[in-house]
Amino acid sequence: MVSVDDRPRLTEEEKKQNHIQSEHKRRTQIRNGLEAVSKIVPDCENLTRSEGVLLHKLVEFMAMHMEERQKMIEELEKLGEEVDPQMKVCLRNLDDYYKNRTKPEEGGETSRSPTGQPEEGHGE
Template sequence: MSASAERPRLTEQEKKNNHIASEQKRREAIRQGFDRLTEIVPGLEGQGRSESIVLKKSVEHMREVLQERQVLIERIQALGGEIPPELQ
């Protein structure tokens, strides 16, 4: 007999409780992710936690960082430096 065959089936209430607990963990993980973004994205520290604002500012910041990175790559190449392919 397999281990799953020996285990008693969950009641509907146990299933519901498990689902609620899983959903709470999922929401907490999302909340922690947004909190982390507010810590690392400039201009978000100390503000309210509107998720749409956090996402918008995060995208803006990433675009700025990528543009700055491209400028640095071009500057290095203009000076004769080489950029490893995995960093281009």
């Protein structure tokens, strides 16, 4: 059995090459993830090189679907159905998102609550 001290040490060049390979792998994974997102979120097919815009659109897309989920849960509860509390966890996160959201620099959008109403005192 070879102990840790018996293994040959990496040279600086080997360390550098390992770092380069790791960074390349990391960037490839990010690029593949962004490409997958751009195929799912409407109107994002050509935004893979604009990560910030793509991520902003993803958050808006998710918030829209979470709002729909919230409405469905409310409707189920009105009908007397029991809704698993885990189903509501992400909805609290949605409320936090709208409360803590900063105004986007482009587009001049205003923050809206899950009910679609503009938030009071936003951006102050």
